[in-house]
Amino acid sequence: MSPPRNSTAARDIAYALHPYTDHKAHLQHGPLVISRGKGVRVFDDQGKEYIEAVAGLWCASLGFDNERLVEAATRQMRRLPFYHSFTAKSHEPLVDLAEMLVERAPAPMSKVFFANSGSEANDSVVKMLWYMHNAIGKPRKKKIIARLKGYHGITVAAASLTGLPANHKLFDLPLPGFIHVSTPHHYHGARPGESEEEFATRLAEELEQVIEREGPETIAAFYAEPFMGAGGVIIPPATYFEKVQAVLKRHDILFCADEVIAGFFRTGSYWGSQTFGIQPDIVVCAKALSASFLPISAVMVNERVFQGIAEGSSSIGTWGHGFTYSGHPVPAAVAIETLKIYDEMDILSHVRRVGPYMQAQLRERFAGHPLVGEVRGVGLVAGVELVEDKATRKNFDPARKVGPRLAKLGEQHGVILRAMVNDSIGFSPPLIITEAEIDAMLDRFGAALDALAVELRRERIAAV
Structure with missing residues (x-):
């Protein structure tokens, strides 16, 4: 369904040229319009809430509101x-x-x-x-x-x-x-x-x-x-x-x-x-x-x-x-x-407490997932790399856009992710994130990852 003619999304499609964007695809699908933020969360123009797993572009270290x-x-x-x-x-x-x-x-x-x-x-x-x-x-x-x-x-x-x-x-x-x-x-x-x-x-x-x-x-x-x-x-x-x-x-x-x-x-x-x-x-x-x-x-x-x-x-x-x-x-x-x-x-002490927690939870929850080849990171930054074959470490064909598809599924589940080279998903949340917020972030990521696994399984069955 296309956005209403006078909506922010429609005007964006009409006038904006975005960095790092497939512009032909953008003309069809339009933007995710973020209207406000609080703490580690942002909210779109429809009021939906998201945990920002990459702090915007690795950068909103103190979150999205600080008086x-x-x-x-x-x-x-x-x-x-x-x-x-x-x-x-x-x-x-x-x-x-x-x-x-x-x-x-x-x-x-x-x-x-x-x-x-x-x-x-x-x-x-x-x-x-x-x-x-x-x-x-x-x-x-x-x-x-x-x-x-x-x-x-x-x-x-x-x-x-x-x-x-x-x-x-x-x-x-x-x-x-x-x-x-x-x-x-x-x-x-x-x-x-x-x-x-x-x-x-x-x-x-x-x-x-x-x-x-x-x-x-x-x-x-x-x-x-x-x-x-x-x-x-x-x-x-x-x-x-x-x-x-x-x-x-x-x-x-x-x-x-x-x-x-x-x-x-x-x-x-x-x-x-x-x-x-x-x-x-x-x-x-x-x-x-x-x-x-x-x-x-x-x-x-x-x-x-x-x-x-x-x-x-x-x-x-x-x-x-x-x-x-x-x-x-x-x-x-x-x-x-x-x-x-x-x-x-004393943000350093905070990062040294919650960073190892995030690293441990990522590995415990996702290292064994059939789509995950490697979980890597340090402090409050991590990458989860998706692979087609865990044994050979073979990546998916880039044309399938598996990483971007996971990022889109993440939005559906209330978490904003970053898909990068080799379908690696980046995590770099605001430094102020708590253990409870890390749990919520990873719950949402896990739901999106499982939804992707279902999609890919259906595609394999259809191809046989």
Whole structure:
């Protein structure tokens, strides 16, 4: 049944162009229109309630209502609703937030640059890397190594870092100079009998071979999420980052940590880098920085990177990069309040209590399900991968859209899910979720998964 002509859904179909959407299908089926939120739940325009299992886009860390953040935005809008940071201008929220981030960084950092999204921040890092190496007299040191299935955004350079086919096809991407090495996913990538540590050693050796093939004097940086998010919630094998960092150090290659999803307690540490033993030269964060109440992202750079930028700006007379809204005072004020709330709530202790509970419940309830190949995760983030054959770890044909079908069934059962690569279903609920809410979320997921199993069984019978 098509939506009424004057409904929000009908007007959406008529006028809106959505990210990550099959637009021909959208013209037929229309959107799910969300009208309000409270805690870990959202409500559609018909009043139906859903548990948001992915915190929107991994980002609504404090849920969908928080009066302190509303008040922080309102206060700042009354005092100074906008100012920029071009040509050495500044304001208190920008300075306060930069100081707070440097104090909390997972490794010694020198300066903070602000943008409006993770994509913008990662795009900015690419320009910083090129700029600084030109400035310090290493103009060949420009290539960047990332990983297949890694996700770093959708601007031209950030999408080139990203290692997902859908972000490249028809866009003429990636740009030259972006190199992708293997996905660190033991479940699919390991050889028979190969331990996690042995798999990690092989991937580090592959990285070194790529560096030597390309020439270390041409490689500016290695780019990685502490865990892969949109690639399917892929947790690195034991010793992976330890071995990768040893390779990078030997060849004087910078490490850029994309903490856009992992940062701010998601993994059970303040930063994903701390969970996995990463000592980055550059850190990118966004999403939970402001609990996603307003758009803001940040790039933290260490002293070495800053000195290269400073040298270039001195020789030219300016650092010709920035956005009108870099360090916008209102999102910055909301981010400051968000960090204060995290501290006052001791959100880290909460995540360390409920995260293991979610991981244990996912494995106990679903690891043995006939459609589930692997349950993986850390802290309050997890992936459940659907497979056609558990014994061979064979995935379903992507044309069958099994993961998206499960996500749609989830909506029917009152839970919003995220279907990703290889029909992996992501879980990344608001950090404030309770054990009881985790139980409810997984009950609804289980009902949707069983409904999918019935559908697929009927299809098999019909095909015989």
